[in-house]
Amino acid sequence: MDLLNAIVALSNFVLVPAIAYGSQLALGALGVTLIYGILRFSNFAHGDTMAFGTMVTILVTWWMQSAGISLGPLPTALLALPFGMLGCIALLLVTDRLVYRFYREQKAKPVILVIVSMGVMFILNGLVRFIIGPDDQRFADGERFIITARDFKQMTGLEEGLAIKTTQALTVVTAVLVVALLFWFLNRTRTGKSMRAYSDNEDLALLSGINPERVVMYTWMIVAALATVAGVLYGLDKSFKPFTYFQLLLPIFAAAIVGGLGSPIGAIAGGFIIAFSEVTITYAWKKVLGHALPESLAPDGLVQLLSTDYKFAVSFVILLIVLLFRPTGLFKGKSV
Amino acid sequence: MSQNPYHDDRGNKDASITKRHGVGEIPTRKGGKSRPAPGGPFLIGDAMTGGYGKGPDILHDCTVSVDRGEIAVIVGPNGAGKSTAMKAVFGMLDVRSGSVRLDGEDITALSPQDRVAKGMGFVPQNNNIFTSLSVEENLEMGAFIRRDDISGTMEQVFDLFPILREKRRQAAGELSGGQRQQVAVGRALMTRPKVLMLDEPTAGVSPIVMDELFDRIIEVARTGIPILMVEQNARQALEIADKGYVLVQGQNAYTGTGKELLADPEVRKSFLGG
Structure with a gap:
């Protein structure tokens, strides 16, 4: 029995990856929740919006790499990120102008916008594959680890190692900064407050002289920036593949709904809940339990509840449980 | 309105994909320009005829107006088009004939947003x-x-x-x-605002609170802001009104000062309960 080793192994295989993945989901879910809260529909094109922003970032990263521009130990993609955001903002504003605005002028029921977003999803899906191809792309460079498992073992003399990837640390730091900035914007600035006012009561916002088109424009811009950040961080941490991003839609929606659609804090909490559930349920606990339990109780099998191939089932089950027993989500969102 | 296929959600009640709270109902209107139209009262909806979208006319030749320093009150039975008249003045429905003029300008073509910018304040009922x-x-x-x-x-x-x-x-x-x-x-x-429009400000409050609200409204009017309001509590409203309009089926039935209307036996019999 060796609790210290158990904790290190737990951190290495569960805590650190889940925190990084949770931050990525939280950023994605924030985008979904903002569109739901302000534009009043579930945007099924969100995963592909993330893919588009990431794709632009990757293309700019490759160009920078070929031009010899780099950030030293940090990934070059960080330099390319603002360009990706701009590209994504342009895409969403054009989509809004060409597609969504028509329905807004018709005062179309929100459910019609949901279906429209599905159409947009398919188009974006095709667009991204057409430009960058359907394959896996890697674009992470710079220092790969902040601390490797071997260094950690040497430093501490423990049997288990703890590795922290640069991208994981970067993900958490960026997520914290972005979320802090978003909350400050929504609660303290005039524009942010007008977005909350529009979310609360469209007609009264109009009667107060708030320009609805302005609010919609700012919403798309913020969502584009959030989606790009989330997509790039996910891509750096794992890899970029258009289909994976499309699949991310499920855990992201699960996160947003678990936290309570329309509630930004809920989206963050939901992101972490989904990430931790997914990782803990698909992790083989043999090693950790072997350290933590007395030898006589040490498990023989892998103690893996679900194969990683079934990780989406976890989001699905959580989503079902929440919709059955607490449809407003943990933080009392607006889905009542 | 119901002819628009985009307004049919086939009974969808799934709030996990759509949010119905706070959905706007004011129709999108392309705003036109205002024209100078000097003279007349400060704010007037003049001989307005119109209704919602492509629906039938609700207002027929309806006129309401308010002048500087005045309180004008619109009263009438349920479904008389009182709130509709207010909305027409604010540009929330199509005025097919007639005009709306504010402070020497014809603002009939303006969108509600532009009317806010022109200095009109509106408090909806709900x-x-x-x-x-x-x-x-x-x-x-x-x-x-x-x-x-x-x-x-x-x-x-x-x-x-x-x-x-x-x-x-x-x-x-x-x-x-x-x-x-x-x-x-x-x-x-x-x-x-240069003019304040209140749609049933005392709806759903207790009588004591109602008296208090009326007092406050008079106070606002004393600061020089003309007030045009719709009221369910006709008697109390007419008591504080400089000008009163009784609407019936979208038409002006009786017009006069608040006192005149209160004294009018016809008005008393039909609207004020004797």
Whole structure:
């Protein structure tokens, strides 16, 4: 029995990856929740919006790499990120102008916008594959680890190692900064407050002289920036593949709904809940339990509840449980 | 309205994919330009005929107006088109004939947003506050079109409705009915409107609160802001009115000063219960 080793192994295989993945989901879910809260529909094109922003970032990263521009130990993609955001903002504003605005002028029921977003999803899906191809792309460079498992073992003399990837640390730091900035914007600035006012009561916002088109424009811009950040961080941490991003839609929606659609804090909490559930349920606990339990109780099998191939089932089950027993989500969102 | 296929959601009630709370109902209108039209009362909806969307006419040759320093009250039975007349003046439905003029300008073609910018303040009957925003934020949003310092106006609103100063940090949705109406009127006052339009400001509040609200409305009128309001409580409203309009089926039935209407045996018999 060796609790210290158990904790290190737990951190290495569960805590650190889940925190990084949770931050990525939280950023994605924030985008979904903002569109739901302000534009009043579930945007099924969100995963592909993330893919588009990431794709632009990757293309700019490759160009920078070929031009010899780099950030030293940090990934070059960080330099390319603002360009990706701009590209994504342009895409969403054009989509809004060409597609969504028509329905807004018709005062179309929100459910019609949901279906429209599905159409947009398919188009974006095709667009991204057409430009960058359907394959896996890697674009992470710079220092790969902040601390490797071997260094950690040497430093501490423990049997288990703890590795922290640069991208994981970067993900958490960026997520914290972005979320802090978003909350400050929504609660303290005039524009942010007008977005909350529009979310609360469209007609009264109009009667107060708030320009609805302005609010919609700012919403798309913020969502584009959030989606790009989330997509790039996910891509750096794992890899970029258009289909994976499309699949991310499920855990992201699960996160947003678990936290309570329309509630930004809920989206963050939901992101972490989904990430931790997914990782803990698909992790083989043999090693950790072997350290933590007395030898006589040490498990023989892998103690893996679900194969990683079934990780989406976890989001699905959580989503079902929440919709059955607490449809407003943990933080009392607006889905009542 | 119902002919528009985009307004049919086939009975969808799934709030996990759509949010129905706070959906806007004011139809999108391309705003035109205003034209100078000197003379006449400060605000007048002149011989307005119109209805919602492509639907039938609700107003027929209906005229309401208010002048500087006055309180004008629109009363009438249920379904007489009182609120519709207000909405027509504010540009929320199509006025097919007739015109709306404000301060020597013909504003018939303007969109509701443009009318706010022209200095019209409107307090709707329902959903007239931002429930999830604090009282103070509600007032800030009321002053959204202003770029100057709003703290003075906010002080004035707090002086008018002292309870709001106490509750300034509280979410407006947590307040009582009467306090909500105060927030609603306060929000509209924050633009420093040239004219204030109130749609049933005393709906759903207790008689004591109602008296208090009427007092406040008179106070606002004394500061020089003309007030046009729709009221369910006809007798009390006409008592404070400089001008009264009785609408029946979208038409002007009786017009006069508040006192005249109160004294008119016909009006008393049909609308004031003897």
